[in-house]
Amino acid sequence: xxxxNIIVLMTLLTIILIIVQNLGGMFxxxxxxxxxxxxxxxxxxxxxxxxxxxxxxGHTLFFGTGAYAYAVFVEGGSLSLGIxxxxxxxxxIALVALLGFLLSLLIRLGLKSIFFGMIILTLVxxxxxxxxxxxxxxxxxxxxxxxxxLTIGGFxxxxxxxxxxxxxxxxVIFILLSVFLSRPIGIRSFAFNDNILRSYLLGYDVEKYxxxxxxxxxIIAGLAGALYASFNGFISNSLFDIVLALTVVFWVIxxxxxxxxxxxxxxxxxxxxxxxxxxxxANYWKLCIAVVFVLIVVLLPEGIAGRFSxxxxxxxxxxxxxNFDDNTKN
Amino acid sequence: MDFTILYTSILNVIxxxxxxxxxxxxxxxxxxxMNVINLAHGDMITLGAYIVFCVQGFLDPLLGAVIAAVxxxxxxxxxxxxxxxxxxxxxxxxxxxxxxMGTCVRQSLIIAFGAGYQRVExxxxxxxxxxxxxxxxxxxxxxxxxxxxxxxxxxxxxxTNLGLKLRATIQNDILAETKGINTSTTKNICFGIGCALAxxxxxxxxxxxxxxxxxxxxxxxxxxxxAVLGHSIIGFVVWGAIFGTIGYLISTIINPPTSDLTSLxxxxxxxxxxxxxxxx
Numbered sequence: 001x002x003x004x005n006i007i008v009l010m011t012l013l014t015i016i017l018i019i020v021q022n023l024g025g026m027f028x029x030x031x032x033x034x035x036x037x038x039x040x041x042x043x044x045x046x047x048x049x050x051x052x053x054x055x056x057x058g059h060t061l062f063f064g065t066g067a068y069a070y071a072v073f074v075e076g077g078s079l080s081l082g083i084x085x086x087x088x089x090x091x092x093i094a095l096v097a098l099l100g101f102l103l104s105l106l107i108r109l110g111l112k113s114i115f116f117g118m119i120i121l122t123l124v125x126x127x128x129x130x131x132x133x134x135x136x137x138x139x140x141x142x143x144x145x146x147x148x149x150l151t152i153g154g155f156x157x158x159x160x161x162x163x164x165x166x167x168x169x170x171x172v173i174f175i176l177l178s179v180f181l182s183r184p185i186g187i188r189s190f191a192f193n194d195n196i197l198r199s200y201l202l203g204y205d206v207e208k209y210x211x212x213x214x215x216x217x218x219i220i221a222g223l224a225g226a227l228y229a230s231f232n233g234f235i236s237n238s239l240f241d242i243v244l245a246l247t248v249v250f251w252v253i254x255x256x257x258x259x260x261x262x263x264x265x266x267x268x269x270x271x272x273x274x275x276x277x278x279x280x281x282a283n284y285w286k287l288c289i290a291v292v293f294v295l296i297v298v299l300l301p302e303g304i305a306g307r308f309s310x311x312x313x314x315x316x317x318x319x320x321x322x323n324f325d326d327n328t329k330n
Numbered sequence: 331m332d333f334t335i336l337y338t339s340i341l342n343v344i345x346x347x348x349x350x351x352x353x354x355x356x357x358x359x360x361x362x363x364m365n366v367i368n369l370a371h372g373d374m375i376t377l378g379a380y381i382v383f384c385v386q387g388f389l390d391p392l393l394g395a396v397i398a399a400v401x402x403x404x405x406x407x408x409x410x411x412x413x414x415x416x417x418x419x420x421x422x423x424x425x426x427x428x429x430x431m432g433t434c435v436r437q438s439l440i441i442a443f444g445a446g447y448q449r450v451e452x453x454x455x456x457x458x459x460x461x462x463x464x465x466x467x468x469x470x471x472x473x474x475x476x477x478x479x480x481x482x483x484x485x486x487x488x489x490t491n492l493g494l495k496l497r498a499t500i501q502n503d504i505l506a507e508t509k510g511i512n513t514s515t516t517k518n519i520c521f522g523i524g525c526a527l528a529x530x531x532x533x534x535x536x537x538x539x540x541x542x543x544x545x546x547x548x549x550x551x552x553x554x555x556x557a558v559l560g561h562s563i564i565g566f567v568v569w570g571a572i573f574g575t576i577g578y579l580i581s582t583i584i585n586p587p588t589s590d591l592t593s594l595x596x597x598x599x600x601x602x603x604x605x606x607x608x609x610x
Contacts (some may be wrong), residue, residue, distance in 0.1 A: 055422065056427070108604040114367050114425055115558075122551045122594055129587035240548075246433055249426070270541050287437035294430035297423050316386075 004055070005176060006261050010171060015236070021163060033163045035271045036170045037228045042251045042267040043260060044220035049178060050258030052213035054107065057117040058124035059248055062096045062218045066225025066241035069095045071144045071235055072137060084153045085230065092226045093219055100218025104211035123247065128240035143236025150230045162231055168229070170264075173220060177260055189213065243286045250293050295320070327328040337463045342582075343575050345469045345538075348476040348485040350574030351529045351567050355483055355551050355557035358525030358566045363500045363520040364416065366424045370432030371553060373548030374402055374525045376434055376509065378532030383541045391450065393469065395533030399526040406525030407518045414521070416513065429605050439543045450536045472534045479530065484524070484563045496520060548590050552577055555597035559604065573597075 018037075021028050026232050041328070044061040058198045069092030075082050083091060103123075106116055112328045131138040150165070174327050192199045192206050229235050238244065255266030274285060336345035357371045368374075379399060387396070389526045410418075410433060417423040457464040484521060487493040498506040499516040507513050531547060539545065560566040581589035 054424075057425075106598065106602075109598070111598065111601060115423060115601060116370075117425060118367065118551075118554050119598065120596065122590065125547055125551075126587055126590050126594070129590065133585060211454050243433060243437070246429065253426075283437060285440050286433060287441065290430050290433035290437055294413065294427055294434060297430060298403045298417060 006213075009261055009265070010174065013265075014167065015173065017167060021160075026159060029042070029159055029163045030179075031275055033166050033231055034228070035268055035275065036166050037224050037231065038248075038251075038271050039226075039264045039267040040173055040224040041221055042248055042263050043055060043173060043177060044217045044224065045248055046252050046255070046258065046263040048214050048217035049252060050263075051181060051193075052210045052217070053188070053189070054093070054210055054214055055113050055117040056183045056214070056217070058120040058121055058122075058242075058243075058245045059217075060220055060239060060245045061124045061127060062100060062221035063100055063225040063228070064124070064237075066092045066096045066222030067229040067235045067239055068131070068138060068225075069222075070226040070229040071147045074148050074230070084096055085148055085150045089150065089230075093222050095217055096222025096225070097219050100215045101211070102216075104214040107207050107210050107214070121242070123244060124245055125238050126236050127153075128242075131237040131240065136182050136276070139236070141237060143234060143238075145234050147229050147233045147235065149233065150227075157230075158277055165232065166227060172262060174264060181260070221261055226231070243290070246293060247286075250289060253293075253296060262315060281285070337461055338465065341463075341469065341473070341580055344408055345476075346578035347571045347574030348480070349534060350549065350552055350556070350577065351480060351570035352476050352527050352531045353552040354560070354570040354573075355480065355563060355566045356524040356531070357550075358557035358563075359520050359527075360524040362417050362497065362561070364513030364517055365421065365505075366428065366521075367419050367423060367557070368521075368524060369550070370427040370435065371428075371521075371528050372526070372546030372548075372550030373432035373435040373439075374528035375535070375549055375581050376408070376439060376541070376543055377405075377533035378402055379450075379536035379539075379541040379545055380439055380532075381529070382533045382536045383443075383448060390545070391468075391533065391537055394476070395475075395530055398538055399530040402493035402529030403522040403526035405529075410518050410521040415517075417518070421582040436543050437502065443541075443543070445543055447540045447542045451455040455492050472538070475535060476531070480563075480567065481529070487563055488566060493520075494507050524580055545572045548577075548586065551590060551597075552593050555593070555601065559600060 016030055021032050024031070040058065042065050042261065044062070045056060048054045048056045048059065048212035070085075070088050073081055073083050073091050103116075105118060106112075111119065118231050132140050134140075148310060155161075181189070188199075188204065188209060191202075192204070192209065196206060225239070226238075251267040251270055252263050254270065257262035274289075277285070353371070353375060356374075359367060360366055360368045360371075378395070378398040381398040382391050385394045385397060394495045413427055413431065414424060416428060456467050458470060459465075460470065473600050485493075489498060495506070495511045495516050497517070498509070498511055498521070501514045503513045503517075508514075528546070531549070535545065553570075556566055556569040556573055558567045573596075576596065577593050578594050
């Protein structure tokens with residue numbers, strides 16, 4: 001069902017991560033934990049953009065909303081509602097799912113491509129300003145400190161155990177997505193990306209499918225956000241920073257749109273590098289990311305779409321569904 | 331009865347709406363001429379504002395605004411030539427490239443000037459008595475200058491030879507090319523004019539709002555909707571006036587994030603039900 005090389009890659013990755021985490025101590029636990037959380041976020045964008053074809057430029061909206069929802073609703077959080085942390089995760093996921101559903105209604109209204117990208121990007125910006133407006137609940141520019149960690153059934157996840165939980169969630173999400181995308185229901189997305197008119201004529205409800213995928217993708221991003229808030233114990237409105245949104249898109253483009261393994265790997269590598277070298281020069285690093293981003297888009301415009309069609313050829317050959325023409329229209 | 335507040339508010343609304351119209355014409359020209367939504371447009375506004383901030387010590391802001399417009403015209407011309415020329419026909423790469431470009435500009439400004447608000451001192455701080463109220467001279471000046479600029483742009487586009495070439499390129503660039511129009515230069519000029527209008531608006535805004543690196547972002551949203559909804563200079567003026575008025579009123583009465591959210595929802599509704607009929 002899943003490609004063999006992906007299994008090998010994931011096993012290797014897991015072993016390396018566990019070794020580094022054990023040798024490196026507390027610093028690397030948090031370092032790698034955060035990197036993995038961002039990898040989950042990148043996977044969710046890859047699902048929405050690479051497979052459902054929705055230009056979700058501001059996918060950090062769901063990430064940030066999930067994180068803030070967890071921080072606000074959890075027992076001992078800023079609203080002190082007394083919801084246990086396990087339930088708070090579910091509440092924040094539900095909230096994000098609702099947000100994802102409302103946004104996916106835009107697809108039904110025919111606002112796709114640039115319209116969708118622009119609208120969600122603006123929502124990220126509005127989210128950033130909202131956190132400033134509701135200073136007492138959302139913490140303003142100072143963020144929310146001392147967010148309680150995740151506790152399930154009396155077991156408190158801290159440091160190392162939380163790292164293993166994140167690793168487990170990452171692997172489970174990766175495997176579930178790979179399985180899902182190799183089933184007929186997932187393969188449909190290739191058809192929609194290849195020739196949307198033909199898909200309509202074959203009787204598929206493309207929008208319904210896109211909405212479905214988009215809500216799933218939002219849920220995954222929201223889960224990553226809730227994990228981020230509880231793992232670090234601190235969030236600030238830098239989660240709604242537009243540069244973060246751009247960085248997520250950057251990971252996905254470098255990893256190859258539509259390739260789960262590539263996106264996960266590129267996120268882990270780029271984010272590790274960025275965390276190692278950027279602490280003193282955060283603004284310069286962001287500028288660097290933006291410059292490289294522009295150069296890649298300008299110099300390899302085919303690299304974005306081209307890789308995707310190359311992958312499609314591979315998948316179709318693998319499942320031996322006969323001939324198909326590869327005249328993808330951009 | 332005291333009409334002072336009413337008159338002042340009306341003048342403020344006109345001032346805000348005219349600036350929105352100018353920004354939107356800039357984005358609209360780019361969008362209509364080559365189907366590129368310039369996500370760096372907001373940052374061009376910011377750049378214009380910072381140019382005035384830089385020259386404020388030794389030059390009049392109004393002269394600074396002219397300099398901002400000229401610098402951004404050149405900036406737009408060159409970036410289009412270097413970066414966007416090859417990819418502007420593909421929708422997604424052009425969006426990503428302009429987005430990255432805008433982020434570069436914004437990050438450079440943050441590195442150079444810091445992320446906080448800074449004030450721009452206006453020498454035209456005096457007030458002037460007009461229709462019975464005391465009104466800041468700079469705002470009055472903005473109203474006059476921006477309406478003049480809007481008129482000039484309209485005149486260039488509809489009454490001059492250059493405008494004819496621009497419109498030919500907008501309608502059908504291949505056919506325009508066969509008629510001997512250098513469409514590539516025309517597109518560069520279009521992009522440059524778009525950026526120059528953004529920079530000029532930013533320059534006019536800077537003494538009113540102060541400068542910060544995120545100044546242009548909410549204008550990008552409004553001008554995006556106006557650019558998609560309007561189909562000519564007149565269309566941009568009408569929609570820009572509507573969005574500008576609503577945005578200004580809500581951000582004054584409630585707060586800026588609510589105003590952005592309202593513009594967003596209004597824009598979505600309009601795009602979904604009016605825009606669809608005219609979009610392909």
